[in-house]
Amino acid sequence: MRIDCPICGxxxxxxxxxxxxxxxxxxxxxxxxxDVWDDYLHLRDNPAGALEELWHHDAGCGSxxxxxxxxxxxxxxxxxxxxxxxxxxxxxx
Numbered sequence: 354m355r356i357d358c359p360i361c362g363x364x365x366x367x368x369x370x371x372x373x374x375x376x377x378x379x380x381x382x383x384x385x386x387x388d389v390w391d392d393y394l395h396l397r398d399n400p401a402g403a404l405e406e407l408w409h410h411d412a413g414c415g416s417x418x419x420x421x422x423x424x425x426x427x428x429x430x431x432x433x434x435x436x437x438x439x440x441x442x443x444x445x446x
Contacts (some may be wrong), residue, residue: 354427357431360414368412374398375405375419376437401425407435 354366374397381389401424408418417435422428 354429356408356418356420356429357432358410358413358418360416361410364413368410369418370409370411372404372409373409373418375407375435385392399424403434 355363356366357363363390367439381393403421404424406420406422410416410418419433419435419438420429420433421431423430
């Protein structure tokens with residue numbers, strides 16, 4: 354699998370570190386109950402199809418990326434800098 358880093362260009366997947374679903378960025382608020390934190394830390398969706406994932410370009414530029422990947426085929430349809438994605442989401446709120 355190859356990931357097209359917006360800064361470095363097309364690179365092998367071994368240069369990147371997978372962090373999980375991008376939706377995991379929304380952490381529970383401080384003081385939230387133990388059950389909510391337990392769900393956040395231990396329960397994961399396992400969808401078949403397109404999923405936004407968080408990847409770190411560990412052996413490259415060090416950027417955090419949001420990669421949209423089909424979990425059935427590993428086909429990547431979109432790659433964006435996580436900072437840009439977060440700013441765009443903040444502009445919508």
